Ligand code: KG4
């Protein structure tokens with residue numbers, strides 16, 4: 404029994420996962436409502452809210468799994484990358500549980516966590532595969548040859564794909580977090596109504612800073628009444644441009660390393676157009692695409708545990724190593 408804890412951004416999450424990858428419980432308390440009026444995550448507010456929620460969320464995850472805290476055999480916790488104050492709340496709680504129970508603590512990298520969402524039951528994915536990790540903070544192409552490790556093939560040179568969705572949503576006057584709002588609105592629009600070219604950069608990297616600028620110009624040209632009328636077309640065309648850029652590079656990467664199997668993880672993997680654009684891709688269930696603790700518990704099966712008192716020396720880190 405592994406207790407996973409995740410507080411890297413604005414989701415307070417805890418989950419219980421069995422050694423074979425079966426998810427016994429997964430609790431995610433989203434703070435999106437709290438940050439909406441600011442149009443994005445406010446780090447100080449996120450930390451404070453994590454502090455209020457972490458105890459109840461852990462208790463609920465344990466109760467929901469039908470177990471007792473004394474049945475937990477190890478604790479896995481996100482140490483980074485993410486908001487440092489937010490990470491420290493989850494890490495401190497994890498240290499407390501592991502120390503009190505005298506069980507090992509496993510430091511988990513958030514990105515490894517997203518990849519490990521694919522190893523959860525009931526249909527875990529087996530490496531090797533080429534993985535697109537697209538979230539609010541990262542857009543990476545990885546080759547995964549065994550569980551617990553990956554090699555980077557490419558990354559974004561500027562904005563992350565999820566960030567492009569969030570910033571685009573703001574331009575369109577849609578609420579934060581923008582990805583899901585664009586996804587929903589795009590269903591009612593024409594993806595070929597506008598042309599939003601995504602810059603093609605060298606190698607297997609991405610660039611998404613230009614596409615939001617072209618959306619901004621289109622919205623300016625339309626004016627307020629025009630935006631009102633064409634909002635769904637704009638959302639559909641913008642989403643289509645981002646999805647096309649992501650899928651093209653994913654297939655190029657798979658060809659480059661000669662690995663046939665492809666997978667998509669991270670919050671943007673919840674996007675309905677992306678999911679249907681790569682029908683043969685391995686995908687985690689929707690609930691495990693956006694931030695959650697089941698993926699962290701899953702990754703904790705493949706990282707090195709620290710026994711007390713060494714576990715108390717663990718520290719959080721803000722950016723990827
Ligand atoms: O993985 P995640 O929950 O948090 C990070 O680690 O960043 O990803 C959040 C990102 C946000 O940018 C959000 O707008 C995006 O994932 N997202 C979506 C969808 N659902 C969430 N983007 C496009 N379509 C969606 N349905």
Ligand code: ZN
Pocket residue numbers: 513517538539669670693694
């Ligand atoms: Zn994430």
